[in-house]
Structure formats: C-alpha cells, structure tokens
Amino acid sequence: MKLPDLVEMAARNLRNARLRNGLTTAGIGVGIASLVAMLSLGVGLQELAGRRLSRSGLFNTVVVSPWADSRQMAREGGPPGAGGPAGAGGPMGQRPPEGPPALLDETARRAIEKLPGVVEALPEIRFVGELRLEGKSYIVPAGGLPASARDDEAFDTLQGQFFSGPQAAEAVVKLDFAREWNEARPTSILGKELVLRYAERQALTPEEEPGTTNSGSESADTQYGFTVVRREQPLRVVGIIDADPYGGMRAVSRARVFLPIGLVENLNIMQPTDLRSMVQSADGQKTYPSLMTRVADPARVSEVESAIKQMGFRTYSILDAAQSLQRFFVILDLLLGIFGSMALAVASLGIVNTLVMAVLERRREIGILKALGASDRDVKRLFFVEAGAMGLAGGAVGVAFGWLISVAINWGTAFYLSRRDFPPETVSAIPLWLVGAALAFSVAVSLVAGMYPAGRAARLDPVQAIRYE
Amino acid sequence: MDANAAANPEGSSAAHAAGQAQPCIRARDVSRHYTMGPAVIPAVEQVSLEVASGEFAALLGPSGSGKSTLLHLIAGLDRPTSGSIEVAGQELARLSSEELARYRRHTVGMVFQAFNLIATLPVFDNVELPLRLSEVDRAERRARVEEALARVRLSERRNHRPGELSGGEQQRAALARALVNRPSLLLADEPTGNLDSRTGEEIMELIAELNQKLGMTVLLVTHERPLAERFVRRMIFMADGRVVEDHNGAHAREAP
Numbered sequence: 001m002k003l004p005d006l007v008e009m010a011a012r013n014l015r016n017a018r019l020r021n022g023l024t025t026a027g028i029g030v031g032i033a034s035l036v037a038m039l040s041l042g043v044g045l046q047e048l049a050g051r052r053l054s055r056s057g058l059f060n061t062v063v064v065s066p067w068a069d070s071r072q073m074a075r076e077g078g079p080p081g082a083g084g085p086a087g088a089g090g091p092m093g094q095r096p097p098e099g100p101p102a103l104l105d106e107t108a109r110r111a112i113e114k115l116p117g118v119v120e121a122l123p124e125i126r127f128v129g130e131l132r133l134e135g136k137s138y139i140v141p142a143g144g145l146p147a148s149a150r151d152d153e154a155f156d157t158l159q160g161q162f163f164s165g166p167q168a169a170e171a172v173v174k175l176d177f178a179r180e181w182n183e184a185r186p187t188s189i190l191g192k193e194l195v196l197r198y199a200e201r202q203a204l205t206p207e208e209e210p211g212t213t214n215s216g217s218e219s220a221d222t223q224y225g226f227t228v229v230r231r232e233q234p235l236r237v238v239g240i241i242d243a244d245p246y247g248g249m250r251a252v253s254r255a256r257v258f259l260p261i262g263l264v265e266n267l268n269i270m271q272p273t274d275l276r277s278m279v280q281s282a283d284g285q286k287t288y289p290s291l292m293t294r295v296a297d298p299a300r301v302s303e304v305e306s307a308i309k310q311m312g313f314r315t316y317s318i319l320d321a322a323q324s325l326q327r328f329f330v331i332l333d334l335l336l337g338i339f340g341s342m343a344l345a346v347a348s349l350g351i352v353n354t355l356v357m358a359v360l361e362r363r364r365e366i367g368i369l370k371a372l373g374a375s376d377r378d379v380k381r382l383f384f385v386e387a388g389a390m391g392l393a394g395g396a397v398g399v400a401f402g403w404l405i406s407v408a409i410n411w412g413t414a415f416y417l418s419r420r421d422f423p424p425e426t427v428s429a430i431p432l433w434l435v436g437a438a439l440a441f442s443v444a445v446s447l448v449a450g451m452y453p454a455g456r457a458a459r460l461d462p463v464q465a466i467r468y469e
Numbered sequence: 470m471d472a473n474a475a476a477n478p479e480g481s482s483a484a485h486a487a488g489q490a491q492p493c494i495r496a497r498d499v500s501r502h503y504t505m506g507p508a509v510i511p512a513v514e515q516v517s518l519e520v521a522s523g524e525f526a527a528l529l530g531p532s533g534s535g536k537s538t539l540l541h542l543i544a545g546l547d548r549p550t551s552g553s554i555e556v557a558g559q560e561l562a563r564l565s566s567e568e569l570a571r572y573r574r575h576t577v578g579m580v581f582q583a584f585n586l587i588a589t590l591p592v593f594d595n596v597e598l599p600l601r602l603s604e605v606d607r608a609e610r611r612a613r614v615e616e617a618l619a620r621v622r623l624s625e626r627r628n629h630r631p632g633e634l635s636g637g638e639q640q641r642a643a644l645a646r647a648l649v650n651r652p653s654l655l656l657a658d659e660p661t662g663n664l665d666s667r668t669g670e671e672i673m674e675l676i677a678e679l680n681q682k683l684g685m686t687v688l689l690v691t692h693e694r695p696l697a698e699r700f701v702r703r704m705i706f707m708a709d710g711r712v713v714e715d716h717n718g719a720h721a722r723e724a725p
Contacts, residue, residue, distance in 0.1 A: 001601055001602055002601075012589065364585070368585045368586075368587060369602070370546070370573075371581075372573065372574070372579075372598055372599045372602055373573040373575070373599060373650075374570060374602050375567050375571075376567075376570070377567065378570070378602065462546045463541050463546050466581065
C-alpha cells in the first residue's frame with residue numbers, strides 16, 4: 001500500500017477511537033513536555049553560563065606574557081599580569097623556547113595585532129592614583145578599559161555613558177566609590193570634574209643619563225633608564241557601574257575608577273613591573289608584563305595561541321576551562337534527559353496498551369484486509385503509521401507544553417530575581433534542535449512501542465479473524 | 470461421481486463439462502489438519518479437484534464437511550497440511566507470504582456470508598480497498614469503483630455506511646469489492662446465508678451474471694441445495710472433509 005493511503009487509513013482509524021487515542025497522545029505529550037522542560041533547563045543554564053563567560057571577554061581572550069617573566073613569576077609565586085595561572089614551567093605544560101626570551105615590547109605587540117583573527121592586543125594597566133574631587137582626596141586603584149569593554153555585562157546597568165573615545169579625559173567610577181563620595185545621591189557624581197594624580201614614567205635621554213660611573217667599556221644602550229614624575233590629569237565622570245568588569249576575573253576588574261585604555265597608555269603611568277622591565281630591556285624601551293589579546297571568534301583562539309607561541313611567548317586562554325564546563329553540561333543534560341524520559345517511558349506503555357486494544361478490537365478488520373490482499377507488511381506498516389502519528393501529535397503537544405513550562409520557569413525566575421534586585425535571566429531555552437529532537441524522539445519511542453502490537457496484528461490468522469460467529 | 474473419480478481430474482466430468490477450457494483451479498491430494506491439543510482434526514482430507522476457467526461450481530455439504538476450509542485454502546488464506554493447489558497457473562504452496570498476499574489481491578475475489586465490510590467506511594471506500602492495496606492510482610480507482618458499483622447496481626448508495634444498507638445491498642457491495650480488481654476467480658462463502666430467500670436469489674443472479682458476462686470462474690460454498698440447483702451447473706458434494714460426489718450439469722440452470 002502507498003504511504004498516503006496508509007496515512008489516510010491510519011488517520012481514519014485514529015479518529016474512530018478519538019477518546020482513547022487522544023488520551024494516549026496526551027500521555028505522550030506529557031512525557032515529551034517533561035523531557036523538553038528538563039532539557040530546556042539544561043540548555044538554558046548552559047547558554048546562561050556561556051553567555052556570562054563569553055561577555056566576560058574570557059572566551060575570546062588570550063593572555064600573552066614573556067617567558068622571562070614566567071620564570072621569574074614562578075619563583076615569586078604568581079603570574080605576570082592577571083588571568084595567567086601560576087605554576088613553574090608555564091601554563092598547560094608549555095615549555096620555554098630555546099635561546100634568550102623574546103621581549104614583549106611594542107614591536108611584539110604590533111606583530112600580535114597583525115595576526116589573523118586578532119582584534120586588539122592591549123596591555124592591562126592597573127595602578128594606584130590619588131583622586132581629588134571637590135576638595136576631598138581618595139587613594140584608589142584605577143585601570144584602563146578598551147572600547148570593547150562596553151559589551152561586558154558590568155556595563156548593562158551603566159548609569160550615565162561610556163567613554164566618548166579611547167583618548168577622552170573621562171572616567172567611569174564604581175558605585176561604591178560614588179557612594180563613598182555622596183552616600184545619599186551617588187549619581188550626582190556624574191558630570192563632576194576630578195583630578196587624577198599619578199606617577200609618570202619618563203624615559204631618560206642619553207644626555208639626561210646620570211654620570212656613568214661604571215666601567216667605560218659598557219655600551220651606551222645599557223645606560224638608559226627612566227625617572228618618575230608626579231603628574232595630574234583632569235577627568236570628567238561620565239558613568240557609574242555597579243559590577244566588576246570581566247566578571248571580576250582580571251586584575252583591572254578590581255579597580256574603582258576606570259579610564260579609556262588609550263588615555264592610560266599615553267599617560268605613561270609607572271607600573272610595578274617597570275623596574276624589572278628596565279633591567280631586562282636592552283635599550284630601556286618599554287616592555288609589557290602581559291598583553292590581553294582579543295580574538296574575533298572564540299573558535300580561532302587555539303590558532304591565535306599557536307601563532308603567538310611561535311613568536312616565543314607563553315599564552316593562556318580559558319578554552320580548556322570552557323571545555324570542562326561543556327563536559328559538565330553534557331552530563332547535566334544527560335541526567336535531566338533521563339529524568340525527563342521517565343514520563344515518556346510510562347507514556348510509551350500507554351501506546352502499547354492502546355494499540356494492543358486496537359488489534360483486539362479491529363481483529364476482524366485486519367482479517368478482512370488480509371483476505372483482500374493486504375500483506376503482513378502492509379498491516380504492520382498500518383499500525384506503525386498509527387503509532388508514529390500518535391507519537392508525532394504527542395510530540396507536538398509535548399513541545400508546546402514544554403515551551404509553556406519553559407516560559408513559566410523564565411517568568412518565575414525573572415520574578416524571583418526582580419524581588420531581589422537582580423536583572424532578569426533566561427534560565428530555560430528551547431532551541432530549534434531541541435524541538436526537532438523531541439519530535440523525532442517521540443516518534444521513535446512510539447514506533448518502538450508499536451512494534452509488539454504491529455507484529456501481533458501482522459501475525460493474525462485471517463481465517464480466524466473473519467470467522468463468522 | 471465418487472471421491473476417487475474426483476481425484477482423477479483427467480477423467481472427471483467437470484473437466485469434460487468445461488470442454489477443453491484450461492483449469493482455473495487444480496487441487497491435488499489436498500489435506501488440512503488442525504491440531505487441538507493431542508487431537509488431530511482432519512478438516513479436509515485428500516481432496517483432488519479441478520475447476521475450469523469460466524466455470525460456475527458450488528461446494529455443498531453439511532456443516533463441518535470442510536467446504537469452507539477448502540475454499541480458504543484455494544483463496545490463499547490458509548495453507549494445506551499436504552497436497553498442492555494450483556490456481557491460474559500459480560502453485561500456491563510455493564508462494565511466499567508476500568506473494569500469497571499479491572495472489573489474493575489480483576487473482577481472487579471473495580465474498581463472505583457475513584459480508585465482511587468495514588463498518589466505519591462508506592460503500593465507496595469499502596469497494597476501493599483492494600485497489601488501494603494494489604496501489605492503483607487515485608483517478609483510476611474512482612473509475613473502477615464506479616464501474617463495479619454500477620455492475621452490482623449500487624451506485625446511488627456509494628456514500629452510505631454498511632450499517633445503513635440492507636443485507637442484500639451489503640452483499641452487493643461485497644460483490645463489487647470482490648470484482649473491482651478484476652480477478653479471474655470469484656470465491657463465495659455462503660453468500661446467501663444471511664439473506665432472505667428472495668434477496669438470496671437476487672445475489673445468486675448477480676453472481677451468475679458476473680460468471681456469464683465477465684467470464685469469471687466462480688466457486689461457491691453453500692448448503693442451500695435448491696438455490697444451487699437453480700443457478701449452478703456443477704455441484705461438488707463434501708462430507709467429512711472429502712469430496713463425495715461431483716454433479717456436473719445434472720441440474721440444468723434455470724434462466725434468471
């Protein structure tokens with residue numbers, strides 16, 4: 001029999017026992033709804049975690065540091081800059097290259113920025129400065145932020161605005177700093193002019209170099225150093241943020257006042273690593289303890305890491321941590337899927353029951369069909385189509401119910417979070433693949449459940465079935 | 470004619486009566502035994518029989534004589550315990566289950582005492598069923614169903630369900646369903662058993678008409694001898710699973 005005819009006959013048979021088939025289909029619907037709701041929670045939580053990590057800039061960031069610092073830092077018990085894991089021998093079992101360590105200087109920075117897939121390579125600058133505001137003085141940790149930080153979720157609740165440009169003499173302050181300044185009306189800090197007092201690192205020219213008392217055999221290059229001068233920079237407060245940028249996972253995250261990174265670089269602010277840098281650098285040129293290299297696509301992080309390693313630097317990215325997280329969610333999804341499938345397993349027994357009943361009730365009809373020339377295969381296929389149709393309908397109902405449950409979970413979560421002054425979060429999500437997978441699974445389970453009744457119908461002896469009583 | 474004579478098709482009066490026509494049914498030493506616990510019940514025992522193409526024959530006998538069982542074996546609904554049945558050149562014992570289903574679709578049309586129409590389907594859909602099973606195109610199906618309904622004079626009842634029809638109309642619908650696939654053999658199992666005598670006669674007239682006009686071979690099971698005598702040229706009597714007598718042309722068929 002052709003498939004359209006089978007479908008037509010199956011639909012007619014299902015219509016003939018509307019209540020029973022409807023209840024069976026509803027049973028499948030409940031099973032699928034439970035499965036979809038469970039998995040949507042797993043998917044939603046995974047997406048939430050992914051979104052948070054992705055927006056924290058950790059997934060598409062490669063921390064680059066020189067091997068020289070690494071060796072030293074390992075001895076000192078801490079990584080250079082932030083984000084890099086401590087440990088002797090470098091991160092993830094990396095080994096330093098042979099020969100003298102490469103300098104992470106301006107030339108290296110430009111070379112890294114030219115690598116395919118790299119958006120920017122920025123130093124992470126955090127320093128302690130003095131802020132003067134309307135006669136009051138505050139010693140605060142300050143840091144530089146690139147324009148890309150605007151996408152960080154810490155700026156979701158930004159009051160005021162972001163920096164107007166990379167060189168703008170503007171500042172974004174943390175809410176706790178604004179409160180320290182004015183407990184009652186912290187937002188009144190917006191638009192205020194403040195003065196940042198900081199230590200500037202000024203390179204010495206050969207003429208300015210103090211008298212060379214060492215042996216005259218030393219090269220003039222090695223005599224270059226720098227001096228430190230106190231400077232002031234006026235800034236206008238343009239924004240207030242409450243949360244720590246980058247999820248609080250970088251050194252700069254812990255600053256209380258943020259400046260555009262371009263401005264901070266131009267100010268040439270003295271860094272704690274400058275003394276070591278001066279010793280290491282052959283010509284007194286500025287070197288970076290680390291560079292935050294932002295990659296356009298997280299999928300290219302490995303490729304960029306390899307290229308940077310080839311240049312003689314060590315790298316660290318959170319890719320490995322992300323993979324561990326992915327494994328965790330696979331296990332979570334599996335467990336949720338198993339719990340969700342239990343209702344479906346019960347529903348599949350309903351299909352077996354309904355179809356066995358149908359075989360008993362339609363015994364004569366099956367006999368007639370066989371007498372008219374239906375093969376065992378035709379009869380089997382008819383019951384499979386009926387089971388599959390119930391599975392498909394149940395799956396569709398289940399997906400719809402699952403979606404409603406998912407919406408309810410999100411609504412409930414948002415309500416709960418809003419009561420605690422948190423922004424709403426999507427914790428349950430139903431992607432298109434989940435809809436397709438749920439429908440396919442529903443049909444597959446129904447077909448498996450239909451195997452026994454279909455086989456039983458196909459084996460029916462037509463002579464016995466149509467015997468006149 | 471006795472059973473032994475029936476077992477010898479070459480010398481049978483049936484073959485003779487059918488002239489030189491090719492046999493449509495050729496059964497040789499067919500037995501069908503049922504096992505019920507330790508007991509073996511011989512429903513059909515060593516039956517040999519030939520029915521020529523275009524012949525109209527009836528199997529008669531008391532209940533339990535094995536006539537319906539023999540009919541089911543010829544219809545390919547059941548398989549003999551031993552012996553062979555050849556219908557329209559096909560040796561049924563050699564056919565697989567799938568081939569046997571195809572044989573039932575294309576070679577045989579069947580009508581039953583209980584009509585065996587599907588109660589939930591209107592007449593048109595009931596008649597259409599064998600065509601659906603044969604995967605005939607929708608447009609051709611419609612034409613052939615209309616033709617079959619017209620032949621049994623039931624066109625105006627095409628949209629009625631079996632429950633809305635009289636017994637005679639239901640049997641006519643069953644006849645339309647049996648002939649819609651244009652089979653060469655019509656097997657009728659007590660087609661008048663559930664009908665009053667007048668309606669029974671009408672059905673017999675219709676079957677005889679199909680036999681005459683379409684040249685369809687007809688093998689009928691009945692226990693109504695007077696009715697058979699009026700319409701059927703050849704009567705094969707069975708008792709205890711064996712053919713005990715084979716009357717050929719002994720009773721001239723009255724014109725309908």
